[in-house]
Amino acid sequence: MSDVDLTGRRALVTGGSRGIGRAVAERLAAAGAHVAVNFLRRRDAADEVAAAIRASGSEALLVRGNVAEPDQVERVVGEVVEAWGGVDIVVSNAATGVLRPAIELSRKHLGVTMDTNAFAVVELARHAAAHMGEGGRIVAMTSIGGTRAIPDYGAVGASKAALEALVRQLAAELGGRGITANVISAGVVETEALDHFPRRDAILAESRRRTPSGRLVTPDEVADVALFLCSPLARAITGQTIVVDNGYSTIA
Numbered sequence: 001m002s003d004v005d006l007t008g009r010r011a012l013v014t015g016g017s018r019g020i021g022r023a024v025a026e027r028l029a030a031a032g033a034h035v036a037v038n039f040l041r042r043r044d045a046a047d048e049v050a051a052a053i054r055a056s057g058s059e060a061l062l063v064r065g066n067v068a069e070p071d072q073v074e075r076v077v078g079e080v081v082e083a084w085g086g087v088d089i090v091v092s093n094a095a096t097g098v099l100r101p102a103i104e105l106s107r108k109h110l111g112v113t114m115d116t117n118a119f120a121v122v123e124l125a126r127h128a129a130a131h132m133g134e135g136g137r138i139v140a141m142t143s144i145g146g147t148r149a150i151p152d153y154g155a156v157g158a159s160k161a162a163l164e165a166l167v168r169q170l171a172a173e174l175g176g177r178g179i180t181a182n183v184i185s186a187g188v189v190e191t192e193a194l195d196h197f198p199r200r201d202a203i204l205a206e207s208r209r210r211t212p213s214g215r216l217v218t219p220d221e222v223a224d225v226a227l228f229l230c231s232p233l234a235r236a237i238t239g240q241t242i243v244v245d246n247g248y249s250t251i252a
Contacts, residue, residue, distance in 0.1 A: 001247040004231040007032035010079065010084045011230070012128065014067050014120070015094030017046040018140060020189060023219035024091050024226045025049055029058040031227060033089065036061040036080045037062075040094070047232050059084075068115035073123040077131075086131040089230045092121040092163075095156075108157050113170050115116040117159035118166060127179070133154045134178035138229045140167050141222075142241065143187045144249060151180030164241050171239030180238035186222045187211070187245025212247040 010027045016037035026049065029035045035053050037060065038047040046062050053060035060082050065076040080087050096116045098109040098131040121140050131137065145153045146160030164183050171181040225244050228234055243249060 001182070004031045004227055004233070006089075006227075009088045009230075010036075010040060010086060011035040011089035011091065012063075012080050012087055012124075013091040013093060013233040014034045014076075015040075016059070017042050017049055020186065020219045020222050021091070021093040022129040023223035024048050024093065026056070027051060027220070027223035027227045028050070028089065028230060029056045029060070031051040031231075034061070034084055034231075036063050036087075038065055038067065038076055038094065039061050040064065040066055051086075061126070066116075067092075067120040067124070068096075068112065069134050070123050073120060074127050077124065077127040080133050085164060085207070086133070087128045088132060088135065089137045090124050090128045091226060091230075092124055092138070094120065095141070097153075097156035097159065099152045099156070100154075101152060105155050110158070113159045114162060117137065117156065118162040120167055122168070123164060124242075125174070127250065129174055129177070132179055135232065135235070136174075136177070136179035137172060137234075138167070138179065138181040139226055139229050140181075140183045142183045144185060144187060144243075144245065146185065167241075168239045175238055180229075180234065182224060182234075182237060183241040184225055184229070184238070185241050185243045185245070187217045187219050187243075187248040189219060198238065211245070212251065215246065217244055217246045 011033045013025040016025040017039040025035045050060035063076045065072040098112045138197040145157035167181045167183045
């Protein structure tokens with residue numbers, strides 16, 4: 001059980017069928033929120049999340065859609081609003097990216113990555129904010145690659161840097177309406193997404209070495225911070241990037 005009470009709040013989590021997105025969806029539901037889980041391909045995984053949400057006593061809604069496509073973002077938000085009469089929380093978590101040296105990236109590689117990882121948050125905010133009241137929350141997921149060079153991470157890193165800048169702008173523009181916008185920058189988290197990295201084992205080993213405790217951040221720990229940012233406790237925090245890396249970034 002959570003000490004944070006989000007009973008009656010209506011949340012949309014993009015990329016919510018696995019990894020960090022799933023952990024966030026389930027954590028918000030455990031706090032009492034109705035949670036709409038956006039997914040693209042894995043209906044079976046989305047069904048599992050929906051079952052977990054309902055088992056916690058909250059309402060679940062599954063919404064398929066590609067957040068890289070503006071018209072689909074509008075439809076996804078529209079389905080949530082139609083079902084529940086509005087939306088109070090948006091967690092922009094869906095991500096993709098081409099992993100190769102920057103000098104080998106094409107405009108197409110960059111475009112697809114930017115559309116999903118960065119520009120989607122603007123479309124989500126555009127359509128959701130119209131149905132948000134005082135206390136609305138927008139939270140986006142970035143990574144340490146948004147502020148430093150990581151091998152083969154040029155496209156994703158650029159998209160994450162753009163995401164952080166866009167969220168700061170959204171915070172400034174929506175603050176007068178009582179809506180906050182923040183970013184969570186997670187360290188290396190061992191999820192399915194990491195399986196696509198060509199240097200996966202080396203990344204994990206180096207991350208553990210650089211982390212003071214010697215262990216990686218878990219999806220549940222990232223979800224704890226998301227829950228806080230979505231709660232009334234974080235009403236004075238906006239336009240910020242909150243680093244959740246177990247101290248990784250403190251070690252040279």
